[in-house]
Amino acid sequence: RMVHSEFFIGVLIAVFLDRVIADEKSLFSNEDQILQLDVDNFNQKVYSQGRAFFVEFYSSWCGACIAYAPLYKKFALDVQAWKPIIEVGAVNCADDKNSRICREHAIDAFPTIKYFKYMSKGKEDGIRYEGNKHELATLPLDVAQLVRDDWLKQRPPQWPSFDYADNSSTVESLWQLAGPDATLLALIVEAYPARVTWAEKINFAKDKRVHIVLLSSGDALAKSLGATTAADLPKFYLYVKGQELPLFSSEAKITWPQIREKIAERLIAVGIERMAPSAVTAPPVVQQTEQTITASWNQFEVQLLDLTSAMYYILKEEIPRRQLIEGENMTALKLWIHMLKKYAPGTVPIRRLFYRIDEWLSQTSQVSAEQWIAKVDSVQSDLGYPLPTNMTWIACRGSKPYLRGYSCGLWTLLHTITVEAFRIEQNNPSFDAAVEVIEPIHQFIYRYFSCEACGKHFHNHVEKTDKSAIRRAADSIMWLWRTHNIVNKILAKSQSEDPAFPKQQFPPASICAPCHNNDGFVESEVLNFLIAYYSDIKTDSAEGGALKSAASKRFNPRFVVGVDKVDRLEQAEQRLRRENLDANPQRRWKHIDANDYVKPYDPSSGSHFFYLFWLSIMAAAIFITYMKYRRNRTKFWKTFYYYNDYKL
Structure with missing residues (x-):
């Protein structure tokens, strides 16, 4: 029993150490809101899932990847509430075990980011992101457009609708379309592509207390709100249930983080705790002690x-x-x-x-x-x-x-x-x-x-x-x-x-x-x-x-x-190969044209007679030498010993 316990503890320690070493190789930690993927869990985590994935393929030794890691962490934190619709992940291609999956996805440069659509089935469903990954203000909007395009093709039932509201909509009719739990109605007037509105729809997709509506500037409701000037769009209006006038109206163009913050502030003000993870409050920073290597x-x-x-x-x-x-x-x-x-x-x-x-x-x-x-x-x-x-x-x-x-x-x-x-x-x-x-x-x-x-x-x-x-x-x-x-x-x-x-x-x-x-x-x-x-x-x-x-x-x-004479070495070996001799360092003597090590005997081959003749001569010489040795072995050993004694 003691032996089995020690073995079990040893296995646990080995697994723990292996996990620690793997984590040290990564540029990200579990606190970074980034799903860490590898060859062991990629297929299980990404394929046949009811959400999309935005995955960075990077190399932990790559200077550009190291420089990009803090920005990617900020992006993942910024969109952490999007996880029910799309999750941010990363694969370290510098880890030997991930080489196969990085080749499989044709990753020929670092960092490379791919979007994997809803219910992806294989590598073919990964789309290379070609936008500006270094611009934190527009990166979430690019992702929102990828999600909306995905929705347009597949129409996942659990995702929100990204369509414009009906032209004849009124505030009252929009409240009726909202669910019974809705307490906030967010109207966003935006021209196509409505990436700010799409981002908000993704962010609050699982929060039933917020109903987000996309309006066109040509809609009657938008006109009544005065949101008709294209240069001022998008504009945002926030209604609270039971109130006829909007609680907040943006006076000029507004960004998606500003809209998100206004909605979050109102939820906090009325004492409603968010059901989804907070989009504005960062998790506490956990101080990590990282094992370093003494350098000299x-x-x-x-x-x-x-x-x-x-x-x-x-x-x-x-x-x-x-x-x-x-x-x-x-x-x-x-x-x-x-x-x-x-x-x-x-x-x-x-x-x-x-x-x-x-x-x-x-x-x-x-x-x-x-x-x-x-x-x-x-x-x-x-x-x-x-x-x-x-x-x-x-x-x-x-x-x-x-x-x-x-x-x-x-x-x-x-x-x-x-x-x-x-x-x-x-x-x-x-x-x-x-x-x-x-x-x-x-x-x-x-x-x-x-x-x-x-x-x-x-x-x-x-x-x-x-x-x-x-x-x-x-x-x-x-x-x-x-x-x-x-x-x-x-x-x-x-x-x-x-x-x-x-x-x-x-x-x-x-x-x-x-x-x-x-x-x-x-x-x-x-x-x-x-x-x-x-x-x-x-x-x-x-x-x-x-x-x-x-x-x-x-x-x-x-x-x-001999390094400078490699050409001659290789040419000599090729010549030997043509003569059916393999001169490689492992000395595998076989016929290069045969499937097996031994080539069937060919009596018409002159080379067999040549080898047989010389083997016979060598055997005869060995036999004669041995017979002479037997006749003179006493004399030989006496001479040997006397000679060595003399040397000593």
């Missing part, structure tokens, strides 16, 4: 695990976000992979990985996300998994789970690529750094980096660059360095900045004093520093998320031997 400047080294983790994320997450890669996106992908084939940092198997993907891409004009993932997995398996399948950040590990990580790893990878290109191409007079390095980086960031705003800003920066000044390999190193410092300056003190690792101009004087003088950077010294810094790849491991054996291991130079 000693971790700022170029780590192989950061590079391989970034490369793995690119191959398995960034690229397959597009359901079908073709056209300019395919051209960009080919440029990127071809560059990695030549200049990717790391071991020979890593370079061979990109060589094989590059060869495969050169033979196709389009590829689906499923085909891409299958190919990457296949090549990874054949080469013994040169890229680890679990991402581990060491120098790029942030003080919080959603800070730094992949974005840091990507920058490190790009810098290392420029330095590797310099190492290989510095004496090549025909090398064009703008074409061979900068353009592949540009196209990848613009078309595949899932932080949409970041990709656009990078694209605009590159478009303004004088590429004629980037010719030598050293030029690409310095261009990327200047670009990174520009980004650091812009993002300093932003919400996406890790407070434990503040953005600064790199390299600081503390690690490269000769790089600075009174006028700023000494670029010749900066170049020398960058070449040395990004060539010094450390192979520290991580244990329990902490740095292990810090500053003790460097990238073994033996791993680099």
Whole structure:
């Protein structure tokens, strides 16, 4: 019984810790009025429901997503009373387990918001929101229009009517249409599209004590109220049951939050408690203690695990976000992979990985996300998994789970690529750094980096660059360095900045004093520093998320031997494959044309006779050697022992 109790407690602790870790990865908490969705609950929560959903697909490492999170929280709080009709949700695509659902919904940039209609059945029912998600004043109105359009097509019986009132309506007839519990009659005069009125109808949909009516400026009732000037619309009139004149009349154009507040004030004044959640009173702020990770400047080294983790994320997450890669996106992908084939940092198997993907891409004009993932997995398996399948950040590990990580790893990878290109191409007079390095980086960031705003800003920066000044390999190193410092300056003190690792101009004087003088950077010294810094790849491991054996291991130079000869290695292996020998690292000897490991014997094949002849010769030689050994074994061992005694 004791054993079973301890096991049960252990399971509970494991589940609790797993929940805590998951929450830390999210940009939102349960107090944010945002439904947190993932691969385990998405279908159950969103599909076949009697309400719509407005869902943000984001990545917790994405700077634009981090910056947008406070505004999305405000929006969710603003429309929390809308939940019976539409609920606000979020999916963290940076969480590995959610990769499939984010690909399924074709999320190729962050943040992306989708509207899922009433009684959605599948991914096809999700509509990408194309409005201005950063404008808090109009975002709820955009959502109200999506809801109204949804109602127009499906007419959910439990939703309010979004139609205009009858032209002949009077205050008395409208009171008769209101339910017996109605104590307030809200008349809103608004031209089409009546988004303010639609927002109010959604907000008070489940509060039977408020009856909201939409009037056209051409209606007789609107004319009697003097609401005929289009520039003054929408106008609002609030009636209390039993009173002939309106309690409140707006003198000019009014917003939907102002109308909501006037109605709420009147409900409070008459001592009526709202049945729906308050739309104006924010819930108490709950102070959360968030576990942080101790960060140290000693971790700022170029780590192989950061590079391989970034490369793995690119191959398995960034690229397959597009359901079908073709056209300019395919051209960009080919440029990127071809560059990695030549200049990717790391071991020979890593370079061979990109060589094989590059060869495969050169033979196709389009590829689906499923085909891409299958190919990457296949090549990874054949080469013994040169890229680890679990991402581990060491120098790029942030003080919080959603800070730094992949974005840091990507920058490190790009810098290392420029330095590797310099190492290989510095004496090549025909090398064009703008074409061979900068353009592949540009196209990848613009078309595949899932932080949409970041990709656009990078694209605009590159478009303004004088590429004629980037010719030598050293030029690409310095261009990327200047670009990174520009980004650091812009993002300093932003919400996406890790407070434990503040953005600064790199390299600081503390690690490269000769790089600075009174006028700023000494670029010749900066170049020398960058070449040395990004060539010094450390192979520290991580244990329990902490740095292990810090500053003790460097990238073994033996791993680099042969990296420049990957083409010849792959060509040699292809030649062996044609001779029915598989020379991959796992040594799986099989005929590549056969379905099974053993090909049926073919007596007409001359190769079988050749192999049989040499096997016979080897067996005979072994037999003769063994017989001689038996005759002379006593003499042999005496000689052996005497020789060793003499040595001692």
